[in-house]
Amino acid sequence: MTTRLLTLRAADLAAHERFHAFVPLTFRKVDFRRWEARGGWNDDYTAWLLEDGEDIVASVGVTRMRLALDGVLQDGYQLGAVATHPERRGRGYSRVLLDAVLADLGTAPVLLFANDRVLDFYPRFGFRAVEQRRFAAGLALDPAASPARRCDVADAAAREALAGLCAEAVVNDAAFGARDYYSTLLWHLTYRPIEAYWLADGNAVVAIGRDGDTVILHDLIARRPFDLAAALPSVIGAPIARIEFGFQPQRWWPQARDIGICAGSPLFVRNLPALGTALRFPDLAQT
Numbered sequence: 001m002t003t004r005l006l007t008l009r010a011a012d013l014a015a016h017e018r019f020h021a022f023v024p025l026t027f028r029k030v031d032f033r034r035w036e037a038r039g040g041w042n043d044d045y046t047a048w049l050l051e052d053g054e055d056i057v058a059s060v061g062v063t064r065m066r067l068a069l070d071g072v073l074q075d076g077y078q079l080g081a082v083a084t085h086p087e088r089r090g091r092g093y094s095r096v097l098l099d100a101v102l103a104d105l106g107t108a109p110v111l112l113f114a115n116d117r118v119l120d121f122y123p124r125f126g127f128r129a130v131e132q133r134r135f136a137a138g139l140a141l142d143p144a145a146s147p148a149r150r151c152d153v154a155d156a157a158a159r160e161a162l163a164g165l166c167a168e169a170v171v172n173d174a175a176f177g178a179r180d181y182y183s184t185l186l187w188h189l190t191y192r193p194i195e196a197y198w199l200a201d202g203n204a205v206v207a208i209g210r211d212g213d214t215v216i217l218h219d220l221i222a223r224r225p226f227d228l229a230a231a232l233p234s235v236i237g238a239p240i241a242r243i244e245f246g247f248q249p250q251r252w253w254p255q256a257r258d259i260g261i262c263a264g265s266p267l268f269v270r271n272l273p274a275l276g277t278a279l280r281f282p283d284l285a286q287t
Contacts, residue, residue: 006056016036023083025085044063057085063079068175069109080112095124110270112267133278136243141233149198162185167182173247177282187287195207206235247283
């Protein structure tokens with residue numbers, strides 16, 4: 001095969017459409033165009049592509065992140081959109097591209113969330129699987145009479161305020177977490193059925209979903225501590241009996257219980273130290 005590597009950064013606007021057109025060939029419900037139109041493709045995101053002849057045959061999205069590891073903030077990376085053209089699989093394209101990406105990242109910490117069909121693929125590149133946990137608590141609440149203000153990312157002013165909040169927010173879990181992942185958060189709020197609300201006089205945003213009488217607190221972005229329990233009635237809309245967290249909640253809800261292994265996309269890490277056992281990387285920081 002005669003291949004060529006392409007790296008598309010935020011400034012390479014004329015070439016972005018090649019990436020946008022390629023990704024849905026593998027991830028059929030994924031379209032990055034609206035996310036980019038809202039400013040999501042910033043200097044922290046690079047799309048690596050492998051070209052064979054005139055065709056794009058593989059992709060890897062690389063997001064630069066500020067990771068919290070054992071109480072220390074350090075630069076790291078998260079990989080996503082790892083894909084091979086459906087008609088070109090089995091020819092080693094993803095191996096060639098991933099080798100090139102990881103060589104470029106060197107010894108920096110790298111993480112990714114895989115799907116169940118490729119669990120034996122990433123260990124070949126020095127990744128190891130890390131178990132994540134689920135956390136929940138009983139909580140009987142009725143909705144408040146006055147709902148909190150929505151954070152609607154379709155609105156440019158809301159996006160600007162949210163980006164500013166993310167840049168100044170505290171890390172929810174200093175043992176294994178992240179800071180200032182606005183670009184990734186914006187992707188989730190753009191495409192997923194998640195509602196975001198401003199709390200604490202605009203110094204916090206919560207992103208929530210519902211599953212019956214359970215409210216799912218996918219993420220909490222805040223500049224400083226506040227009374228989360230007192231604020232929750234303003235965002236639930238209907239009575240609840242339980243809360244589940246999409247992140248490690250010890251900082252905000254120390255009485256939360258570990259309720260088992262987190263299903264879904266398994267976490268793989270590379271160049272990271274040994275981690276603890278009660279881990280949950282924020283749902284909305286995952287690419």
